[in-house]
Amino acid sequence: MEDKITIENLNLYYSDFHALHDVNMHIQKNEITAFIGPSGCGKSTLLRCLNRMNDLVEGCRIEGSVKLDGTDIYGGDLDVTVLRQRVGMVFQRPNPFPMSVYDNVAYGPKIHGVTDKQELDEIVETSLKQAAIWDDLKDRLNKSALGLSGGQQQRLCIARALAVKPEVLLMDEPTSALDPISTSKIEELALQLKKDYTIVIVTHNMQQAVRISDKTGFFLLGDLVEFGETDQLFSMPKDERTERYITGRFG
Numbered sequence: 001m002e003d004k005i006t007i008e009n010l011n012l013y014y015s016d017f018h019a020l021h022d023v024n025m026h027i028q029k030n031e032i033t034a035f036i037g038p039s040g041c042g043k044s045t046l047l048r049c050l051n052r053m054n055d056l057v058e059g060c061r062i063e064g065s066v067k068l069d070g071t072d073i074y075g076g077d078l079d080v081t082v083l084r085q086r087v088g089m090v091f092q093r094p095n096p097f098p099m100s101v102y103d104n105v106a107y108g109p110k111i112h113g114v115t116d117k118q119e120l121d122e123i124v125e126t127s128l129k130q131a132a133i134w135d136d137l138k139d140r141l142n143k144s145a146l147g148l149s150g151g152q153q154q155r156l157c158i159a160r161a162l163a164v165k166p167e168v169l170l171m172d173e174p175t176s177a178l179d180p181i182s183t184s185k186i187e188e189l190a191l192q193l194k195k196d197y198t199i200v201i202v203t204h205n206m207q208q209a210v211r212i213s214d215k216t217g218f219f220l221l222g223d224l225v226e227f228g229e230t231d232q233l234f235s236m237p238k239d240e241r242t243e244r245y246i247t248g249r250f251g
């Protein structure tokens, strides 16, 4: 199997606070990798390292390397705008822009220089289809995205992320604000998308990790305690701390 992202000896500090301790991980292409662990253990921090979102945090310092297809994203050869196009992100709360459905999806491609109307139309249609929301929205393309339901907004945000043709999709608790039906739609979607993309998802929902992920990493207080095949990690965890967490005997 091919590494899409290789994390080596990653340490992250928020000023004096050492938030991630020597993390090593191989994230494979066309797989879903889940990060689980109690609140504050560093899951989102690590996720944000994968497209350099922590660069925006004052006092944040990173040691070690994160390689995308073998190139260190902190090494200086990769432009951050290009990196964020290649590694897209979907957030916990759906955050559509206050504009039409169409403009939400066309926004990224326009910024990246696509001006041809027909090409934009095609990108919007393809992205909404990939996000399994074309049928819901094809007659509402010019309506405000803010009028959609939460689940529709989140799928629109996934379409928006896909519109710039990323290779990796980072999802930070993408279903935590959604009802069970919308959640299952997003889970089905993630399983569809992994054929074409590499997906990394932070989730508090262990059942979700079991349902959709190939690999799972369990974090505790900034340490990656255990990382491996999801089935194995949940059925025969190697570390006692993982076992206590997944059986709800933690704390």
Ligand SMILES: Nc1ncnc2c1ncn2[C@@H]1O[C@H](COP(=O)(O)OP(=O)(O)OP(=O)(O)O)[C@@H](O)[C@H]1O
Pocket: 014, 017, 019, 037, 038, 039, 040, 041, 042, 043, 044, 045, 046, 057
């Ligand atoms: N911008 C920041 N400045 C300082 N400390 C931060 C910052 N962001 C996160 N932290 C700290 O780093 C640690 C890890 O936070 P992080 O958000 O990555 O955890 P998490 O596992 O994703 O938690 P949750 O499940 O609650 O979202 C926490 O102790 C948090 O308080």
